[in-house]
Amino acid sequence: MSAETPSHNPDTAGRQCVKYTFYKLDAAFLRLPEEKQRDAKLDFIDTVRHFNRRMLLRSYSLVGMRRDVDFLLWTVAAEMEPFQQLETAIRNTALGPFLSVARSFLSTTKRSIYDISLPEDAQAPNADERIRIEPSGSRYLFVYPFIKTRAWYALSHEERQEMITEHIRVGRKYPDIRLNTTYSYGIDDQEFVVAFEGDNPHDFVDLVADLRFTKASMYTQADTPMHICIAMPLPEVMDSIGGAHVSDLVDPDVPEVGGWLAVATMDELAPESSLRVYYGAQQVALFRxxxxxxxxxxxxxxxRGPLCEGTLVTNGDGPxxxxxxxEAFFSLETGRVLSGPAPRAVETFRVRVEGGTIYIAQSGEGGE
Ligand code: FES
Structure with a gap:
């Protein structure tokens, strides 16, 4: 939990691992007695929600959109291992034997090697924003794997930059479509995973059609299969696959903005230790x-150093x-900078413990 020497690689600091897992339901599930269907779905929801604390997790239904996949779990974590642990846990649920992973894309965030601002931009985008996935509340996610031709890599940086700038300029015509590009070099079959968020499928169709006329399009080797995914809480995704309804039996996934969210149990947070959890898209460090x-x-x-890996100290300023x-020091009670190079206080969350479960909520002044 302590690290005396700064030893991070600035090129990898703050980057995230990303996984898009598409599941297909075996139709045999729909022939089970309703009670078994309900229990299996509730088991699945409960199991997946447990991982909400360790990763950013978004659920989408594709029922009726494509025949080869039924739903998507979009997961973002600091390391790869939670993806494997989630998949093992899903296989061990009562729904697991009826699910197959029809498709999956693994990737990481990475700073672009191109200048992604336009000459007319007043302000360049914040580089940090490009290494963090922070999903919006959009209704749809459009996902596809992407591979460039090798001829692309033989071009000069200037030639590629010129085409990227043209590409960005087309994208700017559709301000309601938000792009999340992640990188798969060496860890999966595609080079990139492209995921657009938006509320209007017509905008997306028009954007992709426009992009076909750009020069960079000539260097696309593969960009299929394409998926349109409809965002919904996990219980509603379970309803969408058919069989027993469960969404009226459990709470929706996400707390209202700023609301309380169960993030860990007391057993998971040993005395005088810390734990990284997620509050929606935000990484939060819990300390006991x-x-x-x-x-x-x-x-x-x-x-952007990871405070959950910091050293705990107690002195006249409190914990x-x-x-x-x-070596910036922060008060655990207020988030205030006590010393060191940090330019401002760190955000704190309200904390509540009930029945051995730790809940947090936004807009806190400190722990309770
Ligand atoms: S990242 Fe520099 S003090 Fe925390």
Whole structure:
């Protein structure tokens, strides 16, 4: 939990692992007695929700959209291992024997090697924004794997930059479509996974049609299969696959904006230790110190060091954490900078413990 020497690689700091897993339901499930269908779906929901605490997890239905896949789990985590653990847990649910992974794309976030601002832009995009996936609340996700021709890589950087700039300029005509590009070099069969978020399928069709007329399009080797995925909470996804209805039996997945979210159990957070959890898209560091629980944004405001890997100290300022990268100290109670290079306080979350479960909510002043 402590790290005395800053030892991170700035090129990889803050990057995330991303997995798109598409499932297909065996129709035999729909011939089970209704009670068994209901129990299997509830088991699946309960199991997957447990991972909400360890990764960003979004669910989508594709029933009626494509015949070869039924639903998608879009997951984002700091490491690869939680993806494997989630898949093992899903296989062990009562629904697991009726599910097959019809398709999956593994990738990571990465800073683009191109300048993705336009000359007319007043402000360049924040580089950090490009290494973090923060899904919007869009109704649809459009996902496809993408491979460039090898001829693309033989072009000069200037030639490629010119085509990328043209590509970006076309994209700007559709401000309601938001692009998440992630990279799969060496870890999966495609080179990129492209995931657009948007509320209007017509906009997306028009955008893709426009992009066909750009020069860069000549260097596309593969960009199928394409998927249109409809965002919905996991219980509704389970309803969409057919069989017993369960969405009226369980809570929706996501708390209302700023609302309370169960993120861990007391058993998972040992005394005088820390744990990284997720509050929606945001990484949060939980600390248990002298019997109290504190929750702070996991990202140090200085250079995004992971506070959950910091050192806990208690002195006249009360309980504090020292950032593992450049030794900024933050109060666990208020998030205030006690010393070091951080330019501002770190966000705190409210904390509540009920029946051995730890809940957090936004807009907190400190732990309770
Ligand atoms: S990242 Fe530099 S002090 Fe935290």
């Amino acid at each position: 110190v002298n019997g109290s629980i504190y929750a702070l944004s996991n990202r140090c405001p200085h250079a 504090a954490v020292r950032c593992p990268w450049h």
